[in-house]
Amino acid sequence: MNWAPLRRAFLALSLSLSLATPLRAQEAVARFVGAGLGAGPGSVRELLVRSTTDLAILAPALEAFVALNPALALTYEQWGSNALYDVSLAGCQGQGASADVVFSSGVHQMVDLVNRACASPYASPVTEALAPARRWRDELWGITHEPAVIIYNTALVPAAEAPRTRFGLLDLMRRPNSPYRGKIATYDIESSGLGYLFSFMDSLEATTFGGLLEGFARTEAVATCCSNEIIEGVAEGRYLIAYNVLGSYVAAVHGPNIGVIQPEDYTFFLSRAFMIPKGAAQKDGAAALLEFLLSPGGQAILAQSSLVQRLDGDVSSLSESAQRPIAIDPKLLIAMDQHRRQRFVAQWRATFGTSLRTGP
């Protein structure tokens, strides 16, 4: 697909990477305006998108969208998943302004928002063509398809040692005097909604989870908040191996010495959930964005950004049964249950104990 005309189109991309006010916990804000600026400001509709996705990764898709919809000016706010859930719930309950689109990798949090009747329904042939596991109630749609992978530093980890499965990782961590002590990173489940979701799903999926926790504790693994921090750490050699990292972020960093493994015992595939809040002012604009992201053109751009990773035979030998898409359905509400969360976090803490180091 030739995107040159879009590139040539005037694109206003103002990045304010400086952290915003503490009250508004967004990590970055950007504004996308199409070529239709000639039209008066009155005819331009403002679309507010709040998402957990890294701005840099999603930007090409958003640029293409505003180029196609010149009447829409899109303001993009990047949030942490927990903060995004809190602000969206508050907006739903009438406290604070509602975004027009909420697009989060914290799928369980999005399911909870829909379950609390915070979403506005929308249906079209495109959304109805989605697999049942990627939509719920015509109020929540899975846009992306991203694996949760193990990454390792190819320079420092011998290819033979790179764990192809969780069992391999367990074996590495159980070695006496393991060189991986303090060199294994994963998400801090308390600060990252996505990390919590992955770990929680791991705990439901297989008995290896207990062993993993124990291994993390034994090797004094690092629990840190953010994808970028983990990936950069692996690229720089601060960490040798990172567990449960979103594959799309890894591809975006393009580090030369990062090896990516889709665990062969099972690999989760996450579909970021897109929701139009019921308080959205620009529901039409939000629906247009949804339609665009699900359209073949939109999906192609997302694929270039590695947000949609189809398995192309040679890239992976992952068997059908090892692919575990995280279905967008009410079962994810379990992850939101207060008692279960408390128990899970308590177990996490108890296992890591004080040995758990949080990242810088």
Place this chain on the structure above:
Amino acid sequence: MSVAEARAERSLLSRVMIGVLSLLAVGGCVVTLAAFAYGRNAAQQAYDRLLVGAARDIAESIDIIDASPVADIPVSAFGLLALAVEDRISYAVRDAEGVLLTGYSEARPPAHGAQPGREPLYFDAPMQGEAARYVTILRRFSERDYSGRVSITVGQTLRARNAMALEITRGALLVTGLGGLALILGAFLVIRSAMRPLERLADQLLARDPYDLTPMAEDGPAEVAVTVRALNRFMARLDRQVGSMKHLISDTAHQLRTPVAAIRAQAELALEDDTDQLPQRLERLLRRTRSLGNLLDQMLSRALVIHRTDNAPPETVDLRDIALLVIEQRDHEVLAPGAEVELVIGETPVQVLGDEVSLCEAVKNMLGNALRHGKSPVRLGVSATGAMAEIWVEDAGEGPPADLLARIGGRFERSAASRGNSAGLGLSIVRAVAEAFGGQLNMGRGEAGFRVTLALPEQGTSMSTGDTA
């Protein structure tokens, strides 16, 4: 064949079809309502079981940890609820004081009304503005550090229930609708085939020559056969009457030709003959004319009898009344002045089914014959012999000769007229009346003389068998 007739035929079929369709429509409405009620009930029960199953799963998962109930909600609980794919879920676990332990604060039984007990409490309440169904169950704990009950409330919106109810209704309606269509088609075919004999009858009638009075085939179903039979009876009567009329006219022509020719001959002779012959000729002419008058009376009387026997419905008549009527009318005094007529009747009624006028005519003719041709004394009597009631006229004479007796009473007795009398014609009237009412005409010589009897089946309760003669 007119348009109106064609429309009438169509309207019978369409009327029945409209009736059938209305019945089916009413039935369809009833079935629809029943199917919807049934569907709703079935969906309610099915999904209520999911709800209570999920609630029990959650209840099972509760442990007392550090003097507080803690739920470890199993995935299966939400898996059950997720069977209703499109429905939102709400749940809450509360301790004995009603403090929310985990779940959504919105999910709670209504403050007023039934409270959960040993049995699950189902209730309807909105879930963030959407109608929803909830169940609350209790679990009781008697631990060292926690004693009391924990309530578990699970709720779900109604999309799946409504969809299931609708689907059941739709399925039932589809089947009923197809059945209804089949019924309509079947009813149409059955009704049309049932009406075919009627159509065939109508076609036959339409195709029939209006002058054709021959009977129609009495086949087809009973109702049609009855109609055809009635039609045939009607046509037979018409035929008979037309026949009688034809006979009457031809008889009259025949009967009148000879007397009129005789009168003309007498008149011509009177003109041509000598004047001294004139009184004699006039005398003959007068006799001939009187005889012709008698003949005409009898013809009229016969026409009357034929008309009445076919048209007047028979009724119960006492033969004694007939005899009295005939005597009272004193017609015989004109025929035979000075002649005595003796009346012989009993005390008990002698009832028959017949027509008074016709019977009177018959008896008058019998009496007239006796007065004209028989010998005095003439007796008129009524008697009952077993099943037959009789009215008879008897004179003291020998009666007519045997050869004449054999021929007498036929319809067409030309000789009677040619001889200038009308006894034959009179008896033919009597015979016609007898046959019209199921009786017979008997003639014979007895000890007292020649007796002409009109015997009719006796009617009514009179058990009189005694002959009062």
